[in-house]
Amino acid sequence: MTEPAAPVKLDLAGDVAELTRALCDIPSVSGDELLIADSIQEALQAYPHLEVIRDGNCVIARTNLGRAERVVIAGHIDTVPIADNLPTWLSPDGTMLHGRGTVDMKGGVAVALALAAQVEAPSRDITYVFYDCEEVEATRNGLGRLSRTRPELLQADFAVLGEPTSAVVEGGCQGTMRIEVETTGTAAHSARSWMGSNAIHKAGAVLDILNEYQAREIEVDGLVYREGLNAVGISGGIAGNVIPDRCTVLVNYRFAPDKTLDEAEAHLRSLFGEYAVKVTDASPAARPGLNAPVAAEFVRAVGGTPGPKFGWTDVALFSTLGIPAVNFGPGNPSLAHKDDEQCPVSEIAACLSALRRWLTA
Template identity: 50%
Template sequence: MHPLHLTSDPVALTAALVDIPSPSHQEKHLADLVEQALLDIPGVEVIRRGNTLAARTARGLPERVILAGHLDTVPIADNVPHQLIDDRLYGCGAVDMKSGLAVYLHLFATLAAAPELAFDLTLIAYECEEVDSIYNGLRHLAESDPEWLRGDLALLGEPSGAIVEAGCQGTLRVRVTTRGRRAHSARGWLGDNAAHRLGPVIQRIAEWQPREVDIDGCVYREGLNVVKLESYLATNIIPDEAHALVNYRFAPDITGEEALARVREHLAGYEVTLEDSVDGALPGLEQPAAAALIAQVGEVRAKYGWTDVARFAALGIPAVNFGPGDPSYAHRQEEQVPVGDITRVAAQLRSFLTR
């Protein structure tokens, strides 16, 4: 595989990144290439933890901006290598988030020694964002090397349509369990079908009235949804246990504990077990560095979904999502990003970093 040229055009760099397969837990080859490219930049410090890379300048500038993006993608769906059709770049990870990572890598490489740079920079390219949080490379870096996550503003290259998406929703997952009594399916009346008992649970979740919460002009819309149903013993057995996995995306004005209390209240009378919970992040738009970026870009909206801006927010660092492309194309076989978004984000961010 040819080396990565971080100073090349961000569109070409996006295509190169897409063409290097890196599903979660399989980022090593891409991490090797990114590491070598970062080591080739004069005057920067580089560290590696597993398949997570970090590099930073130390020019004594008054503020520091962190540029962070993940290396991994969801499993490839016959969409590598990339295709460029009608000014859209197609391929696994094109929008989530190799185009955002390409812009960040390019700007770090071209501005690290530039006299017009207004901020010291930290670049983080991390593994395993698309899977369970216990594997998240940014989380591990925060635990092993917390000083590398210190800054005045953090940017995540998540797809945001080339505008700023502020904060993020929290997310939790619960398991709702119903119980019955086994029986042979030929004599089903002798049993009590636990799967049938999930019917009222599903109906109650469908009746949930989502909140729309306005925070600093950013409107977060909540959602409670069944994402998985489980109940099976054999094709001729009435199941005595059934489960519904339920995901709650909640606005960042409440904590995970408060969100869980809301779910338990809504599902009162049923067995509810918490499996995973991560708080969201408030917009933080009043912070000077964030306000300056928004003034440069000219538009801001709420981020639907959870992103790693929450990790920075928990550390007291204002963070926003800023990257190319429509997030609704993430994880799809026809995943794509407009070339114009890549060039626009690169130009806007360059202007901000050199103001």
């Protein structure tokens, strides 16, 4: 039996870009977060101003200073699979950090860890949450598990999720829903195709609906979200000489936070009404919540003009808990999950500076 690896020593008081590199260089693909969770826990336990709690591969650290407000600063510690892009490396001029996790989202995690260690007496009590399995199905999400089994650990007036936003505030998030649209036909020998009905050919009409679909732009609480409806997979057929009697098109709908899950599903069923539709996965959208006083104060403190979050993040979970939440972290989100994932060192430093300014104001 293989012995568990010893925790990696993390310097939370040093350079935040180097801390980002150290975190990235601990392989932590979803489901394999034990080593990075152990390393984070050991590093945080060195700071007596923090109460450190372990729940599975989630690590929670919090201050208990009796402040009037409590905020959550959260980030997931897992990544999508490695693609020959670890260990990390710096560009020759030292301005760009390359490698898996630099964008999504070890830079945001490094910023939160540095804050946890270095800001001993924040103006608000803080709960730092470092959680597992964000990049896989929602049933495994560590933050979701905490919300079900330890909801008291997430109680707060406001939350900041360190997802990549190029160091600007992004409010809310799109919802996401995946459905299977099935076409049916009649199986037959391909030499006598006229005796059957080809379900794959019928899928062309489903693709026509998708090609003709006009994605809406919707303003919600002052931010404009663009929706999207796309085929992301197709399957059908059982052999090279059989006319297929079934074909399934997998469709992903990204919807604005003006819709509930029920409304998103109703919209899809109205589009594909003549076909069998099965919902296979769904996560709700989150409204921006920037009109909450604590959120407005956060925006003033960190600066910049807020924009919408294109994509789904765990701000949606905070929204379901009644906690206003925003995305704010280093890295261009369009580079997340790419083989050439890379993050400007300056953005990591800028996020740390902005959040420190907010927490010490």
